[in-house]
Amino acid sequence: MHLFVTSLFTSFIVTVGLKGLHLFNFIKWHPVSFLKKLEWFEWTAFERWVILFLMIAIVAFLLLVVTQLLVMVPPFLLSLILGIVMAALLEWKILNLPIELSSIKKFSIPFFIVILIAMRLIVETARYRTKTLFR
Helix, strand or coil: CCCHHHHHHHHHHHHHHHHHHHHHHCCCCCCHHHHHCCCCCCEEEHHHHHHHHHHHHHHHHHHHHHHHHHCCCHHHHHHHHHHHHHHHHHHHHHHHHCHHHHHHCCCCCHHHHHHHHHHHHHHHHHHHHHHHHCC
């Protein structure tokens, strides 16, 4: 139950963060535009954000379960590495950037910060749960 609530809270934080980044033009792409490609459903804007929220919650839950197993890695280092890798892969996939060093300049730093905050929350919660569960 604790992991489920943490994943929902993380998903809420990331979804609100993405909405804010899009609202204030910190990211050049729309966070829910991938659902427009699914033509067999007519999605309203609210439904698209709910679907994104649920997808992020599932990913957060899986990350919580996996990071509980990585006990030997310091939590700060693990959250930093996972956050940077995930944010970079997401930006490269969303923006269809070529794999070159000059593509790094097109990354959105506020997007990286939102992902890093979420990863810090996930990894620290998983570490706390591991320490309290296996005393």
